[in-house]
Amino acid sequence: MKATIHGTIMSPWVRRLLAFCEEKGVDYEIINVVPLGEPDPEFLKISPLGKVPVLEVGGRFLPDSLAACSYIESAIAEPPLFPADxxxxxxxxxxxxxxxxxxxxxxxxxxxxxxxxxxxxxxxxxxxxxxxxxxxxxxxxxxxxxxxxxxxxxxxxxxxxxxxxxxxxxxxxxxxxxxxxxxxxxxxxxxxxxxxxxxxxxxxxxxxxxxxxxxxxxxxxx
Ligand SMILES: N[C@@H](CCC(=O)N[C@@H](CS)C(=O)NCC(=O)O)C(=O)O
The missing domain is CATH 1.20.1050.10 (Glutathione S-transferase Yfyf (Class Pi); Chain A, domain 2)
Incomplete structure (x- = not known):
């Protein structure tokens, strides 16, 4: 999987998605988005709440780190990062x-x-x-x-x-x-x-x- 992560590396929610990608071996790049001040209307199109991170894969955008991690967990089984039980x-x-x-x-x-x-x-x-x-x-x-x-x-x-x-x-x-x-x-x-x-x-x-x-x-x- 090739992923692009929109967000700032200083955000804990961006970082947990980065850590998830690292643990899963996802190849990713980061596009820096710092969510301070009025959100850019273009960014709101991919993140309606104006929050980071957004995961971009194959031209599709998933806002929210939990949603993004859940998608990656389904796409890449190993190593499992959601418990089976x-x-x-x-x-x-x-x-x-x-x-x-x-x-x-x-x-x-x-x-x-x-x-x-x-x-x-x-x-x-x-x-x-x-x-x-x-x-x-x-x-x-x-x-x-x-x-x-x-x-x-x-x-x-x-x-x-x-x-x-x-x-x-x-x-x-x-x-x-x-x-x-x-x-x-x-x-x-x-x-x-x-x-x-x-x-x-x-x-x-x-x-x-x-x-x-x-x-x-x-x-x-x-
Ligand atoms: N539930 C979201 C939380 C994301 C979040 O709160 N991000 C903060 C940065 S740490 C943000 O973008 N804040 C900007 C804002 O609320 O306008 C996730 O897990 O992705």
């Missing part, structure tokens, strides 16, 4: 939703916007109250993920990598760009897990690309 597959979708609605929306996105997007890209000040609120909510989310890893499980669902791990790994890259890491003393399983996911060849390649793009300004590479 029905309950596990359901649990994977729950965790993806939890990661997006909880960890991303309530904690990571506010921190990333205030500490990275505002000062580095928009040259606007960081809102300390927004950062404080996100940091207050963060431990409960880390506690939940620590409980899901249940004393050092390798993966979030079953005994193989799945979209849930690629989603978590992707969101934790943004945490690092926002200057946050997981405290290994308080959340030992989660901390080791994030390190393991980021050390996979898929994420190593993605992180290397981000180093080339934002290595000078991101605390991740300090």
């Amino acid at each position: 029905g309950w596990d597959r359901g649990w994977m979708f729950w965790l993806c939703d939890y990661l997006g609605t909880g960890l991303f929306s309530k904690v990571e996105a506010p921190l990333f916007i205030q500490r990275f997007v505002n000062p580095m890209l928009l040259k606007t000040p960081t809102d300390a109250a927004v950062v404080a609120q996100a940091l207050e909510l963060m431990p409960a989310h880390f506690d939940y993920l620590e409980s899901q890893l249940d004393g050092g499980k390798e993966f979030l669902v079953g005994d193989a990598i799945s979209l849930a791990d690629l989603t978590a790994g992707s969101i934790f890259v943004n945490f690092r760009h926002a200057g946050e890491t997981v405290d290994a003393a308080r959340w030992p399983s989660l901390s080791a897990y994030v390190e393991r996911i980021h050390a996979r060849p898929s994420f190593a390649r993605i992180i290397e690309r981000e180093k080339e793009a934002v290595g000078e300004v991101s605390p991740m590479f300090a």
